[in-house]
Amino acid sequence: xxxxxxxxxxxxxxxxxxxxxxxxxxxxxxxxxxxxxxxxxxxxxxxxxxxxxxxxxxxxxxxxxxxxxxxxxxxxxxxxxxxxxxxxxxxxxxxxxxxxxxxxxxxxxxxxxxxxxxxxxxxxxxxxxxxxxxxxxxxxxxxxxxxxxxxxxxxxxxxxxxxxxxxxxxxxxxxxxxxxxxxxxxxxxxxxxxxxxxxxxxxxxxxxxxxxxxxxxxxxxxxxxxxxxxxxxxxxxxxxxxxxxxxxxxxxxxxxxxxxxxxxxxxxxxxxxxxxxxxxxxxxxxxxxxxxxxxxxxxxxxxxxxxxxxxxxxxxxxxxxxxxxxxxxxxxxxxxxxxxxxxxxxxxxxxxxxxxxxxxxxxxxxxxxxxxxxxxxxxxxxxxxxxxxxxxxxxxxxxxxxxxxxxxxxx
Amino acid sequence: xxxxxxxxxxxxxxxxxxxxxxxxxxxxxxxxxxxxxxxxxxxxxxxxxxxxxxxxxxxxxxxxxxxxxxxxxxxxxxxxxxxxxxxxxxxxxxxxxxxxxxxxxxxxxxxxxxxxxxxxxxxxxxxxxxxxxxxxxxxxxxxxxxxxxxxxxxxxxxxxxxxxxxxxxxxxxxxxxxxxxxxxxxxxxxxxxxxxxxxxxxxxxxxxxxxxxxxxxxxxxxxxxxxxxxxxxxxxxxxxxxxxxxxxxxxxxxxxxxxxxxxxxxxxxxxxxxxxxxxxxxxxxxxxxxxx
Numbered sequence: 001x002x003x004x005x006x007x008x009x010x011x012x013x014x015x016x017x018x019x020x021x022x023x024x025x026x027x028x029x030x031x032x033x034x035x036x037x038x039x040x041x042x043x044x045x046x047x048x049x050x051x052x053x054x055x056x057x058x059x060x061x062x063x064x065x066x067x068x069x070x071x072x073x074x075x076x077x078x079x080x081x082x083x084x085x086x087x088x089x090x091x092x093x094x095x096x097x098x099x100x101x102x103x104x105x106x107x108x109x110x111x112x113x114x115x116x117x118x119x120x121x122x123x124x125x126x127x128x129x130x131x132x133x134x135x136x137x138x139x140x141x142x143x144x145x146x147x148x149x150x151x152x153x154x155x156x157x158x159x160x161x162x163x164x165x166x167x168x169x170x171x172x173x174x175x176x177x178x179x180x181x182x183x184x185x186x187x188x189x190x191x192x193x194x195x196x197x198x199x200x201x202x203x204x205x206x207x208x209x210x211x212x213x214x215x216x217x218x219x220x221x222x223x224x225x226x227x228x229x230x231x232x233x234x235x236x237x238x239x240x241x242x243x244x245x246x247x248x249x250x251x252x253x254x255x256x257x258x259x260x261x262x263x264x265x266x267x268x269x270x271x272x273x274x275x276x277x278x279x280x281x282x283x284x285x286x287x288x289x290x291x292x293x294x295x296x297x298x299x300x301x302x303x304x305x306x307x308x309x310x311x312x313x314x315x316x317x318x319x320x321x322x323x324x325x326x327x328x329x330x331x332x333x334x335x336x337x338x339x340x341x342x343x344x345x346x347x348x349x350x351x352x353x354x355x356x357x358x359x360x361x362x363x364x365x366x367x368x369x370x371x372x373x374x375x376x377x378x379x380x381x382x383x384x385x386x387x388x389x390x391x392x393x394x395x396x397x398x399x400x401x402x403x404x405x406x407x408x409x410x411x
Numbered sequence: 412x413x414x415x416x417x418x419x420x421x422x423x424x425x426x427x428x429x430x431x432x433x434x435x436x437x438x439x440x441x442x443x444x445x446x447x448x449x450x451x452x453x454x455x456x457x458x459x460x461x462x463x464x465x466x467x468x469x470x471x472x473x474x475x476x477x478x479x480x481x482x483x484x485x486x487x488x489x490x491x492x493x494x495x496x497x498x499x500x501x502x503x504x505x506x507x508x509x510x511x512x513x514x515x516x517x518x519x520x521x522x523x524x525x526x527x528x529x530x531x532x533x534x535x536x537x538x539x540x541x542x543x544x545x546x547x548x549x550x551x552x553x554x555x556x557x558x559x560x561x562x563x564x565x566x567x568x569x570x571x572x573x574x575x576x577x578x579x580x581x582x583x584x585x586x587x588x589x590x591x592x593x594x595x596x597x598x599x600x601x602x603x604x605x606x607x608x609x610x611x612x613x614x615x616x617x618x619x620x621x622x623x624x625x626x627x628x629x630x631x632x633x634x635x636x637x638x639x640x641x642x643x644x645x646x647x648x649x650x651x652x653x654x655x656x657x658x659x660x661x662x663x664x665x666x667x668x669x670x671x672x673x674x675x676x677x678x679x680x681x682x683x684x685x686x687x688x689x690x691x692x693x694x695x696x697x698x699x700x701x702x703x
Contacts, residue, residue: 036586059590081543092541094550095518110674117658118506118515118554120642120669121699122679126517126550130543147594174461176484176571216593216619219574219612275539279461307541344537345544355544362544366533370525370560371546373685377678389545
């Protein structure tokens with residue numbers, strides 16, 4: 001099994017059944033950047049943010065910006081088909097990978113995809129991405145680079161109820177506006193991050209929305225105006241547009257430091273990644289709050305609201321076995337709430353070990369068999385990263401250490 | 412009995428079978444001559460503008476879908492000749508000429524309800540706009556010419572129709588144009604002239620037009636591209652036009668089949684064996700025998 005930086009939150013890079021672990025972090029060379037064609041070849045161990053730093057001055061960047069981008073590798077991003085706030089407009093990793101050189105489990109080396117356009121035949125590149133290391137090991141990746149936007153506007157909207165914030169999100173999408181990013185933070189998160197972000201978040205707001213728009217000035221101004229009107233008609237107290245890059249950075253700093261700040265409240269947290277239809281945000285958030293209250297736990301909400309990608313974060317103390325058991329119970333309830341609302345198990349973290357047992361909630365045996373066929377074509381003997389993704393009788397079921405994220409990463 | 416179940420029964424569990432959509436590109440990758448023809452359900456089942464998704468029978472024409480979505484100012488990233496169906500466009504898997512803005516066709520398919528070679532209905536993907544749950548079977552189906560499973564009903568990602576658009580052309584390299592134009596939807600290059608399509612707010616487009624006119628470009632009508640195309644192999648013959656973002660050449664050219672590495676071919680064959688060991692779905696068709 002391959003392993004990159006090990007920042008994944010679903011346990012995809014946790015070795016099961018004593019496999020040989022092939023660590024790719026030292027394969028960290030940026031092999032070639034073609035500014036004119038807007039592509040770059042990289043090795044899998046290149047850290048996500050290092051590529052965009054390397055591209056500084058070219059007017060280009062690598063669009064996927066997962067929470068872990070300071071630490072996670074592009075190989076890992078390919079394995080989990082990573083997302084991030086700006087995937088709302090630009091799409092997840094798969095939309096930014098042109099080709100992958102893969103060592104298949106039988107040792108054959110294949111190049112999947114094309115440097116330009118779509119490859120002939122089956123989209124084996126697309127099938128490989130998100131395979132969580134169960135389909136082979138990526139050894140070289142051709143990524144597509146995205147033009148830096150000429151202008152960026154960052155808005156901060158504040159609300160006295162989380163419902164109003166959620167309804168504003170739905171209203172923005174319903175109006176046909178697709179922002180670059182649209183994030184929600186609730187009062188608990190704001191209270192935790194403001195002391196060191198100094199973003200000027202309103203401490204008495206029940207929720208704030210961060211909306212980012214990018215592109216050319218007239219289009220941005222028009223969208224800012226329409227979003228302001230929608231927000232006010234849904235109860236927003238204030239619609240603030242960051243005056244300069246410094247203010248934009250502080251608004252994002254608060255969002256990005258949410259997880260470090262939470263360490264001040266409780267030593268551990270369990271983060272649940274699901275997606276729901278974005279018109280049902282308010283209702284599902286209320287359902288989650290009710291379940292959490294019933295289990296006497298503390299929840300914080302900081303998530304990619306624009307695409308309905310929930311990240312309810314339950315803070316707890318893993319040394320307390322009884323509390324940990326309640327966290328796992330409520331985690332399952334949250335997954336069921338998302339599925340019942342017409343949602344899916346994972347928006348960007350993947351299935352790994354964590355959600356294998358829930359696959360049957362979303363998929364029928366026939367659906368799972370189609371996925372198993374895909375897997376077998378790549379790996380007939382089940383040698384690559386065994387016991388992941390598909391529910392099976394395999395071992396390695398004991399996953400209760402829910403993991404800590406390195407300081408400075410964000411989700 | 413719902414229409415998906417009827418479709419499943421029409422496909423059955425044995426014997427060669429193929430789906431007829433608009434048959435606008437019927438011979439692509441081979442002709443499934445003699446196979447029992449079925450038709451996928453048609454009609455827009457549910458359009459959720461506030462969700463930016465639409466559920467549609469695979470047999471629905473692109474024209475009908477475009478009309479329904481357009482009434483709410485939305486569209487999908489699917490293109491095809493007049494008469495083409497949603498299922499046909501997905502099976503062919505050719506991305507839109509506007510892929511610089513709308514993305515690749517594979518990114519448009521969120522969920523597919525299909526009938527497999529064993530005659531069972533299964534669902535690939537999920538209904539939400541963001542989803543990494545399990546293996547991405549949807550992507551395999553796009554461009555597979557119906558050789559892995561037959562599309563019955565799909566959920567597609569919709570997007571806002573651009574407020575305005577314009578085409579400009581002039582004697583400048585695509586790279587030079589790209590330095591000035593922001594995220595062009597289309598970039599065409601014939602070896603001498605670059606043609607671009609820009610989309611966005613009207614006054615932004617006016618500004619961009621002025622900048623590009625200063626470099627020698629002029630506004631043109633939407634170019635007519637012939638139906639013939641071939642994969643780009645590094646040169647552009649006289650009279651041909653390269654779709655830079657799509658890697659495809661248009662023009663009256665000899666069709667060259669793609670060169671497939673043996674390892675990739677073996678993997679693709681294993682995939683077809685897994686999904687359709689008896690080769691009953693669209694027999695005679697091979698997605699690797701398509702020039703572009």
